[in-house]
Amino acid sequence: xxxxxxxxIKDKENRVAITPAGVKALVKDxxxxxxxNSAGSGSGISDQEYLDAGALxxxxxxxxxxxxEMIMKVKEPLPSEYSLVREGQIVFTYFHFAAxxxxxxxxxxxxxxxFAYETVETDDRTxxxxxxxxxxxxxxxxxxxxxxxxxxRGGRGVLLGGVPGVKPxxxxxxxxxxxxTNAAKVAAGIGANVVIFDVNLNRLKYLDDxxxxxxxxxxxxxxxxxxxxxxxxxxxxxxxxxxxPAPKVVTExxxxxxxxxxxxxxxxxxxxxxxxxxxxxxxxxxxxxxxDVLHYCVPNIPGAFPRTSTFALTNATLPYALxxxxxxxxxxxxxNPAIAKGLNIISGRVTYRPVAEYFDYEYYPIDELY
Numbered sequence: 001x002x003x004x005x006x007x008x009i010k011d012k013e014n015r016v017a018i019t020p021a022g023v024k025a026l027v028k029d030x031x032x033x034x035x036x037n038s039a040g041s042g043s044g045i046s047d048q049e050y051l052d053a054g055a056l057x058x059x060x061x062x063x064x065x066x067x068x069e070m071i072m073k074v075k076e077p078l079p080s081e082y083s084l085v086r087e088g089q090i091v092f093t094y095f096h097f098a099a100x101x102x103x104x105x106x107x108x109x110x111x112x113x114x115f116a117y118e119t120v121e122t123d124d125r126t127x128x129x130x131x132x133x134x135x136x137x138x139x140x141x142x143x144x145x146x147x148x149x150x151x152x153r154g155g156r157g158v159l160l161g162g163v164p165g166v167k168p169x170x171x172x173x174x175x176x177x178x179x180x181t182n183a184a185k186v187a188a189g190i191g192a193n194v195v196i197f198d199v200n201l202n203r204l205k206y207l208d209d210x211x212x213x214x215x216x217x218x219x220x221x222x223x224x225x226x227x228x229x230x231x232x233x234x235x236x237x238x239x240x241x242x243x244x245p246a247p248k249v250v251t252e253x254x255x256x257x258x259x260x261x262x263x264x265x266x267x268x269x270x271x272x273x274x275x276x277x278x279x280x281x282x283x284x285x286x287x288x289x290x291x292d293v294l295h296y297c298v299p300n301i302p303g304a305f306p307r308t309s310t311f312a313l314t315n316a317t318l319p320y321a322l323x324x325x326x327x328x329x330x331x332x333x334x335x336n337p338a339i340a341k342g343l344n345i346i347s348g349r350v351t352y353r354p355v356a357e358y359f360d361y362e363y364y365p366i367d368e369l370y
Contacts, residue, residue: 001032002031005018020053115343122338133302334370350364
C-alpha cells in the first residue's frame with residue numbers, strides 16, 4: 001500500500017502523522033511512504049531523517065493525495081483539502097466529526113474511507129489512539145490555567161499554588177477521564193486545591209485513591225457543579241462521549257456566577273465543548289473574554305508541544321496503520337473490532353452511530369456492509 005503523509009495546515013499545528021521509525025516499519029513490511037517536504041520540521045524531524053528511513057519526499061500535497069492509497073494525518077482535513085480526498089481513499093486521522101457538519105458532509109461526498117483515531121476502541125472500552133493526546137492535553141491544561149490566571153494574561157492574578165499564609169487557587173475539573181485526571185494531577189502538583197467531577201462513582205473511588213489530599217472528588221450534577229464554580233479561580237472542561245458531541249454540563253448561567261477574570265480551559269472543544277459559552281479559538285488567538293471570564297478553547301492543544309505529541313501519537317497509531325496496510329481495510333475491520341469502531345464513513349455511508357444520529361444521517365452498521 002502507498003501511504004501519504006501531508007504537512008498539517010491547521011493553525012500552529014506542528015505535529016506530523018508519523019515519525020521516521022514509523023516510516024521504517026511500514027517500508028520494512030513492503031509499503032511505500034510519501035512524505036511532504038518539511039512535514040516534520042515543526043516536530044524537530046528533518047527531511048533527511050525521513051529519507052534515511054525509506055520515505056520518498058514530495059513538495060506538492062496534491063500529488064501526495066493523488067498517489068496515496070491511505071492518507072495519515074494528525075488533524076481533520078480542512079476545506080482547502082476536501083477536494084484532494086478522493087473516492088476509495090483511506091483517511092486515518094483525528095476527525096471529530098460531531099464538531100462539524102461541513103466536514104462530515106465533505107467526507108461523505110468524497111466517498112472515501114474515514115477512520116477516526118478518536119473512535120478506535122478496544123474490548124475494555126479504552127480509546128488507545130485518543131489516550132496519548134488526551135494525556136498531553138490534560139497536562140497542558142493544568143499548566144495553561146496557571147499561565148492565564150496571571151494578570152498580564154487577563155486572569156485574576158492568583159498564583160496557582162499560593163504561598164504560606166495565602167490560600168492557593170481553586171480549580172474545578174469536570175470529567176474524570178484521561179484528560180481530567182492528568183489536568184488534576186498537574187494543578188494539584190503545583191499546589192492548587194482541585195475539585196474533580198465525574199458521573200461514574202467507581203471512577204471517583206479510583207481517583208480518590210490515587211490523587212493527593214488537595215484533590216476532592218465529587219459526583220457530577222448541576223447543582224453541585226454550580227456551587228463549586230461560584231468561588232473557582234479556574235475550570236477545566238474534560239467531558240467526553242466517544243464520537244459524539246460533548247454535553248453542555250456547564251451552562252452560561254454558571255459561567256456568569258464565576259469570579260471575575262477566572263479562567264475556563266475547555267479541552268472538550270474538539271467535540272463541540274462542554275461549556276455553553278465556549279467557541280473554537282486557535283493557538284494564534286487562544287482566548288476571549290465573555291461575562292468577564294477568560295475562555296481558552298483551542299481544539300489542538302497538543303500541537304503546542306509537537307515533538308512530544310508526534311512521538312507519542314506514532315507510538316499509538318503505528319500498530320493500527322500497519323494492520324490496515326498489511327491486511328487491507330476490509331480484512332482489518334473484520335479481524336479487529338477496535339479498527340472497525342474507528343470506521344466512521346465509507347463510500348458515502350455513515351457507519352458510526354453517534355455521528356449519524358447527531359446529524360440525522362442514515363446509519364449503516366458495518367456488519368451489514370461486510
